[in-house]
Structure formats: C-alpha cells, structure tokens
Amino acid sequence: MEGVGGDGGSAAASLNQWRHDVWKLSQFYLDKTTPHAVYRWIGTFVLASIYALRVYYVQGFYIVTYGLGIYILNLLIGFLSPLVDPDLETSDGAMLPTKGSDEFKPFIRRLPEFKFWYSVTKACCVAFLLTFFSMFDVPVFWPILLCYWIVLFVLTMKRQIMHMIKYKYLPFNIGKQKYSGKKSAASRSGFRGD
Numbered sequence: 001m002e003g004v005g006g007d008g009g010s011a012a013a014s015l016n017q018w019r020h021d022v023w024k025l026s027q028f029y030l031d032k033t034t035p036h037a038v039y040r041w042i043g044t045f046v047l048a049s050i051y052a053l054r055v056y057y058v059q060g061f062y063i064v065t066y067g068l069g070i071y072i073l074n075l076l077i078g079f080l081s082p083l084v085d086p087d088l089e090t091s092d093g094a095m096l097p098t099k100g101s102d103e104f105k106p107f108i109r110r111l112p113e114f115k116f117w118y119s120v121t122k123a124c125c126v127a128f129l130l131t132f133f134s135m136f137d138v139p140v141f142w143p144i145l146l147c148y149w150i151v152l153f154v155l156t157m158k159r160q161i162m163h164m165i166k167y168k169y170l171p172f173n174i175g176k177q178k179y180s181g182k183k184s185a186a187s188r189s190g191f192r193g194d
Contacts, residue, residue, distance in 0.1 A: 034114060044121045051128045061131045062142040068127040069149050073156060075119050078111030080160055080171045087163070107171055 033040050051068075055061050111119075130136045164170065 030118070037113065037117070040117050040121075044117060044124065047121065047124045047128070051124055051131070054128065054131050058131060058137075060137040060139075062140050062145055063138045064127050064130045064136050066145045066149060068123055070152075071123050072120055073149075073153060075111060075116055075123075077156060077160060079109060079113070079116045081110045081163075082167075082169065082171075083108040083110050086167055107169055109171065 055065055
C-alpha cells in the first residue's frame with residue numbers, strides 16, 4: 001500500500017518539476033527578447049497574419065476573431081492610458097502635468113509595452129488554437145460584427161484622444177533622447193591633417 005501512495009506523490013512531484021523547468025525555459029527566452037521590441041512585434045504580426053489566413057481559408061470562427069479584437073482593443077486602451085488617471089484618483093505620486101508651469105513627469109503606462117506585446121501574442125496563439133475546434137465556429141453574419149467593432153474602436157479612441165488633449169500628454173516616445181554634450185576642440189576646428 002505504501003508503494004501506491006509513493007508513486008502518486010512521485011508522479012505529482014515530477015509533473016511539478018517538469019512545469020517548473022518549462023516555466024524557467026520560457027522565462028529565459030522571454031527575458032532574452034525584452035530588448036528586441038521591433039523583432040518581437042514583427043513575430044506577433046506574422047502570427048496574427050497566419051491566424052487571419054486560417055480564418056479566411058476556413059471561412060469561419062468570426063466570433064473568436066471578434067473576441068480577439070475586443071481583447072486587443074482593451075489592451076490598447078491600457079497601453080495608451082497613464083498609470084494614475086487624473087480623472088479617477090488624486091494622488092501624491094506621479095501625476096500628469098496640467099499646466100505649462102508644472103514640473104515635467106514622465107509618462108508611465110498602465111500597461112507596459114512588454115506586457116502589451118506578451119498579452120497580444122498569447123491571445124493570438126489561443127485564438128489560433130481555438131480555430132481547430134468546431135464548437136467555437138458559431139455561425140454569425142460577420143459584417144455586423146465588423147461594423148460594431150469599428151464603431152466601438154472609433155468611440156473608444158475618441159474618448160482616449162480627448163483624455164490626452166485634456167491632460168496634455170502623448171503616450172509615445174518619438175525617438176530616444178540623446179545627449180549631445182560638448183564637442184571636442186578637434187571636432188570644432190575641423191580635422192587637420194598636418
């Protein structure tokens with residue numbers, strides 16, 4: 001009898017060890033991709049294109065696609081929103097400047113870029129996997145879903161842009177700030193090849 005209980009505990013322990021090893025390996029590769037934002041987004045775009053081709057060729061799974069679109073729209077709102085919303089909270093922490101005389105405070109997102117990318121990529125993978133199960137292929141008239149999603153997108157972005165205008169912030173960096181320091185004496189006078 002003791003051998004039966006020991007095998008069950010051993011199997012559970014080995015399963016937990018395997019899950020931990022897989023998690024460590026996936027975390028290692030995620031950490032390696034962190035500085036390569038452009039390549040990560042290109043990979044996600046390729047994955048989303050493969051998903052779109054699958055939906056196009058199967059001619060179905062429009063509800064899954066609609067759900068994916070709503071989820072990505074929700075993530076986009078978190079990506080474009082500040083961590084502390086001045087409409088909702090009055091905090092002593094990092095607030096957006098509302099006047100020109102206010103101190104500059106950097107824009108801190110509610111949803112950081114890496115988590116945004118990771119969530120979009122996972123959602124595309126899950127949606128792609130769902131296209132292999134016929135129970136998720138609910139027959140709908142897809143143009144209605146598309147029109148509703150476009151209206152929802154326009155209204156949501158209008159509200160977000162009005163919020164950006166009201167609190168005078170831009171959630172994007174237009175290039176990395178570079179310090180151009182003093183130029184050396186040789187570079188100011190030009191190169192002399194005497």
